[in-house]
Amino acid sequence: MIVVLGLSLWGVGCRQDMHDQPKYIPLRESTFFSDARSARPVIAGTVARGQLREDTLLYTGKVNGADATTLPFAVDEKVMARGRERYDIYCAPCHGRTGAGDGMIVRRGYRRPATLHQDRLRESPVGHFFDVITNGFGAMPDYATQIKAEDRWAIIAYVRALQLSEHATVADVPADRRSDLDRPPQGAR
Structure with a gap:
């Protein structure tokens, strides 16, 4: 049975x-x-799931067709931490941890990328960086499929911080944060 x-x-x-x-x-x-x-055939007006991108600034880095000069959201410590994390993954291998263009690829014999501290890039609007991360530039590949839009903006915020830190002094650090300068960086041994 x-x-x-x-x-x-x-x-x-x-x-x-x-x-x-x-x-x-x-x-x-x-x-x-x-x-x-x-x-x-696709019905007119159909938008694929996850592809409704009504915020032009967030998804293109442009305002009225020109490179944006402001980020699409406020920058706080969480955004900066995310930007640093994503920068270390995607950007540091070429541009180096400080943005000087001295990443690991240079030590392996590849062409040196641009330093992020040159005047031309310091003066470039944030929308320019968004476009370069999205579409690539010169020998730099595009990262549109690897880095989501919000993370691209976080990276840009971090790049701006790197650029500002290049010529910073202790006097530029808020008094209540100066004690942090004596601590070893997170992840340091």
């Missing part, structure tokens, strides 16, 4: 209902539609 029940359950599990169902195979001929195509 148990054997028959077991074989019955096993046999039911072998049915090919999903495989043998009536369906249209993409790009095959269809007798149902008047144009004889089984692949249907």
